[in-house]
Amino acid sequence: MTKIKYIIGFILLSSIFLGSCKIGKSYQRPVMSDMPDTFETDGLQDGSIADIGWSTLYSDTILQQLIGQALDHNKDVLIATARIKEMIANKRISFANMLPEIGLDGLAQREYLNYGGDNKKFTPEIHADITFGWEVDIWGKLRWANEAGVAEYMQSVEAQKALRLTIISQVAQNYFELKALDRELEIVKQTLEARKEGVRFAKLRFEGGLTSEITYKQSIVELARTETLIPSLENEIKLKENDLSTLLGRFPGEILRSKTDISKIPTPPNLPIDLPSTLLKRRPDVAEAEQRLIAANAEVGVTLTSMFPSLKLTGRVGGENSELANFLKSPTWFVGSALTGPLFNFGKNKAGHNAAKAAYEQEIYSYEKTVQNVFKEVNNAINSFQKAKEVRVSREKLYESVQSYQNLSRLQYVNGIISYMDVLDAQRQLFDAEISLNDAILAELNSVVMLYKVLGGGLKE
Numbered sequence: 001m002t003k004i005k006y007i008i009g010f011i012l013l014s015s016i017f018l019g020s021c022k023i024g025k026s027y028q029r030p031v032m033s034d035m036p037d038t039f040e041t042d043g044l045q046d047g048s049i050a051d052i053g054w055s056t057l058y059s060d061t062i063l064q065q066l067i068g069q070a071l072d073h074n075k076d077v078l079i080a081t082a083r084i085k086e087m088i089a090n091k092r093i094s095f096a097n098m099l100p101e102i103g104l105d106g107l108a109q110r111e112y113l114n115y116g117g118d119n120k121k122f123t124p125e126i127h128a129d130i131t132f133g134w135e136v137d138i139w140g141k142l143r144w145a146n147e148a149g150v151a152e153y154m155q156s157v158e159a160q161k162a163l164r165l166t167i168i169s170q171v172a173q174n175y176f177e178l179k180a181l182d183r184e185l186e187i188v189k190q191t192l193e194a195r196k197e198g199v200r201f202a203k204l205r206f207e208g209g210l211t212s213e214i215t216y217k218q219s220i221v222e223l224a225r226t227e228t229l230i231p232s233l234e235n236e237i238k239l240k241e242n243d244l245s246t247l248l249g250r251f252p253g254e255i256l257r258s259k260t261d262i263s264k265i266p267t268p269p270n271l272p273i274d275l276p277s278t279l280l281k282r283r284p285d286v287a288e289a290e291q292r293l294i295a296a297n298a299e300v301g302v303t304l305t306s307m308f309p310s311l312k313l314t315g316r317v318g319g320e321n322s323e324l325a326n327f328l329k330s331p332t333w334f335v336g337s338a339l340t341g342p343l344f345n346f347g348k349n350k351a352g353h354n355a356a357k358a359a360y361e362q363e364i365y366s367y368e369k370t371v372q373n374v375f376k377e378v379n380n381a382i383n384s385f386q387k388a389k390e391v392r393v394s395r396e397k398l399y400e401s402v403q404s405y406q407n408l409s410r411l412q413y414v415n416g417i418i419s420y421m422d423v424l425d426a427q428r429q430l431f432d433a434e435i436s437l438n439d440a441i442l443a444e445l446n447s448v449v450m451l452y453k454v455l456g457g458g459l460k461e
Contacts, residue, residue, distance in 0.1 A: 022140030047272025073249030094149030129318030309341025
């Protein structure tokens with residue numbers, strides 16, 4: 001037992017003195033000196049959107065259920081979750097590589113030898129050993145590898161967060177688009193009924209000799225043109241339902257939606273805008289890009305330290321004898337070390353180190369590009385959010401004006417003041433204005449979805 005203590009003590013002392021050195025450059029976050037201190041808030045309030053959960057922003061209970069289903073069953077989310085499990089195991093492996101390995105080796109055999117045919121000999125052997133093996137991390141290679149493993153694990157965690165934000169926004173956007181298509185189909189059907197009424201009225205006036213046949217034929221043309229819109233819209237609705245079903249992680253089928261008209265879905269007057277320094281810490285895609293950078297820096301350390309010799313310690317403590325009866329009285333132990341390293345390999349290790357440094361440089365630019373994209377996305381989303389509100393207000397005014405014009409034209413036509421062509425023109429303008437208003441409502445809802453996403457909203461329910 002005393003010898004075993006010496007071996008263990010030797011290993012621990014070696015880990016303290018030989019493992020204290022770590023060659024390579026520690027990671028430092030890139031400094032972007034020209035980064036603006038604020039976003040172009042355009043009058044929006046300051047604050048953190050992290051406090052606004054997605055179930056608070058999206059008050060439609062059906063939409064809340066759909067988002068919950070997608071987060072639980074979407075295949076990409078499940079793949080990302082499994083990826084995290086894989087990286088947890090890999091991280092454990094990279095950490096365990098820094099520690100000694102302890103094993104058990106047992107053998108019992110009986111060998112028969114007969115040299116020359118007249119020299120029979122039986123050679124029995126029994127041994128049981130506890131084995132030790134350890135690569136002493138003299139230069140920090142294993143610690144760099146562990147740091148890379150941890151960073152890769154964190155990449156998978158941040159990637160899953162980013163994916164969840166994307167799934168939430170995609171479900172909300174597809175749901176709103178489905179509601180908008182429902183409303184558009186409803187508008188077309190209402191217009192179709194108006195066209196049928198117009199044909200009936202034009203026919204009565206034609207048969208009464210009040211108008212020419214051309215007016216009656218024109219009303220039939222407008223009816224047929226409106227009818228052609230319905231199959232196309234019904235197809236778009238079905239395709240959108242299939243898209244949303246896939247996001248929910250299920251086979252294509254009908255999507256339940258609330259009976260609330262899309263124009264009645266509330267939109268917030270504004271959303272709080274963080275400072276860039278705060279938002280960059282919360283955005284999962286930025287954190288993922290930084291973890292890739294940390295891993296690339298660690299790989300530079302791994303390739304650098306691979307150019308130096310490595311020290312491996314081995315040990316064995318146990319018993320060995322030819323007979324089982326005296327086995328416990330036959331102790332054996334062994335301690336050894338091996339120092340191995342490259343001597344001449346035509347610059348392969350140096351080239352590997354240079355390649356790792358080039359890969360690290362690429363990740364620096366990738367990280368900086370990600371940060372720049374954050375500013376672009378946030379500023380674009382803020383502008384779209386503001387302008388979408390303005391467009392909706394202007395199209396509401398247009399719709400009200402055209403609706404008044406259409407009512408007046410119909411009244412004047414009945415009284416014989418204007419022709420039926422003027423009525424058709426007014427009806428077309430009303431149809432276009434109503435469709436345009438529906439599009440503006442959808443654009444405003446989608447602008448809220450996009451602004452919420454780019455501000456890192458959705459990490460909280």
